[in-house]
Amino acid sequence: MSRQMVRPGGRGARVQASVHTAVHELLAENGRETLTVPQIARRAGVTPSTIYRRWGDLQALLSDVAVERLRPDTTPDDHGSLADDLTTWAEHFLDEMSSPTGRAYIRDALLGDPDGGNAGQCSAYAAEQIDTILTRATRRGEKTPDTETVIDHLVAPLIYRILFRPDGLDTTHTHQLVATTLDHT
Amino acid sequence: MSRQMVRPGGRGARVQASVHTAVHELLAENGRETLTVPQIARRAGVTPSTIYRRWGDLQALLSDVAVERLRPDTTPDDHGSLADDLTTWAEHFLDEMSSPTGRAYIRDALLGDPDGGNAGQCSAYAAEQIDTILTRATRRGEKTPDTETVIDHLVAPLIYRILFRPDGLDTTHTHQLVATTLDHT
DNA sequence: ACCTTAAAGCACATTCATTGCGTCTGGTGG
DNA sequence: CCACCAGACGCAATGAATGTGCTTTAAGGT
Numbered sequence: 001m002s003r004q005m006v007r008p009g010g011r012g013a014r015v016q017a018s019v020h021t022a023v024h025e026l027l028a029e030n031g032r033e034t035l036t037v038p039q040i041a042r043r044a045g046v047t048p049s050t051i052y053r054r055w056g057d058l059q060a061l062l063s064d065v066a067v068e069r070l071r072p073d074t075t076p077d078d079h080g081s082l083a084d085d086l087t088t089w090a091e092h093f094l095d096e097m098s099s100p101t102g103r104a105y106i107r108d109a110l111l112g113d114p115d116g117g118n119a120g121q122c123s124a125y126a127a128e129q130i131d132t133i134l135t136r137a138t139r140r141g142e143k144t145p146d147t148e149t150v151i152d153h154l155v156a157p158l159i160y161r162i163l164f165r166p167d168g169l170d171t172t173h174t175h176q177l178v179a180t181t182l183d184h185t
Numbered sequence: 186m187s188r189q190m191v192r193p194g195g196r197g198a199r200v201q202a203s204v205h206t207a208v209h210e211l212l213a214e215n216g217r218e219t220l221t222v223p224q225i226a227r228r229a230g231v232t233p234s235t236i237y238r239r240w241g242d243l244q245a246l247l248s249d250v251a252v253e254r255l256r257p258d259t260t261p262d263d264h265g266s267l268a269d270d271l272t273t274w275a276e277h278f279l280d281e282m283s284s285p286t287g288r289a290y291i292r293d294a295l296l297g298d299p300d301g302g303n304a305g306q307c308s309a310y311a312a313e314q315i316d317t318i319l320t321r322a323t324r325r326g327e328k329t330p331d332t333e334t335v336i337d338h339l340v341a342p343l344i345y346r347i348l349f350r351p352d353g354l355d356t357t358h359t360h361q362l363v364a365t366t367l368d369h370t
Numbered sequence: 371a372c373c374t375t376a377a378a379g380c381a382c383a384t385t386c387a388t389t390g391c392g393t394c395t396g397g398t399g400g
Numbered sequence: 401c402c403a404c405c406a407g408a409c410g411c412a413a414t415g416a417a418t419g420t421g422c423t424t425t426a427a428g429g430t
Contacts, residue, residue, distance in 0.1 A: 222388095223387085243387095
């Protein structure tokens with residue numbers, strides 16, 4: 001139930017919004033350990049039952065919030081060359097995702113529905129961004145790799161390190177990944 | 186607290202074993218949704234307080250069990266060539282990890298301690314296996330990529346697809362990844 | 371303005387998480 | 401060989417969270 005069919009502007013929309021912001025605030029304040037449904041309900045000015053009815057359980061709600069917060073809010077900047085665009089995007093991506101908050105949201109998104117519903121959405125967001133960059137490069141006349149190639153050799157390694165080896169993250173590595181990715185054209 | 190210092194053969198060891206198998210069985214039977222500490226305790230013939238004392242909370246316990254079950258039980262087979270070894274290992278890896286059970290264990294491992302304690306352990310397991318294969322190939326006189334390269338361009342894409350895009354998994358793709366990885370020598 | 375219907379509130383029963391305290395196991399030193 | 405001691409376990413109790421029937425509210429259409 002991540003994609004809510006709420007009458008826009010109605011009471012449901014207000015509740016959804018206040019619950020989402022309540023989750024976000026409480027996560028920032030106390031972390032996830034002590035986060036409970038009644039707590040969220042109190043902060044949002046709602047009763048717990050409302051949350052249980054709309055989202056089912058805490059995990060689904062967290063996953064829902066996570067996906068919304070992981071949605072990119074802007075299209076990638078245009079720096080005039082594919083290499084620059086990819087590098088800048090990758091650095092920005094790493095910045096956002098490798099923070100404790102970012103990692104937490106990714107993990108929450110992974111818990112949502114067992115097959116890649118919410119996680120798949122996140123992946124789709126990244127794919128869209130990449131696609132924009134690649135399309136722009138193609139229009140410029142540059143030779144470009146496939147979106148899939150970029151995902152395999154740039155996005156995947158970044159995410160892998162973020163999730164499994166938070167220590168091994170540095171800018172040099174990112175640049176190297178961009179370079180090898182561009183070899184696959 | 187994943188690495189328990191239990192007196193071997195004593196009561197503590199029995200408790201640890203029965204709790205671990207209880208978790209494994211209950212996960213297989215009812216999935217993770219309905220899994221609770223008292224439930225595990227009942228199945229294991231233990232009281233909940235024991236579990237709380239030893240593991241702290243459900244997540245830590247799940248993470249502990251996950252890491253133990255994700256530990257490879259055998260060294261990679263030797264097929265006489267790096268390409269064959271890597272391909273076979275990748276297919277085996279994919280088989281184990283892409284099952285619903287495997288995915289669930291990976292996600293549990295990711296939840297353990299916030300910085301990559303348990304997840305890092307899993308990554309280290311994979312690195313060990315890869316390292317064995319690469320060392321063998323070097324000893325044969327083959328030209329081999331770095332372990333890091335294999336992780337970035339083979340392991341990471343596999344895991345990424347397993348976690349974020351369970352649909353996009355096929356053998357062809359795996360072979361392709363092995364091929365491009367071997368280009369990076 | 372009314373009517374319909376989906377969503378939110380309320381109250382309550384059930385189950386879970388968590389801790390204090392006494393008991394027992396099993397390794398250790400005399 | 402035996403008594404001792406530290407840590408681990410079981411029991412029981414409490415406070416909180418989960419989840420559900422029933423009632424009430426308000427959004428959107430007629």
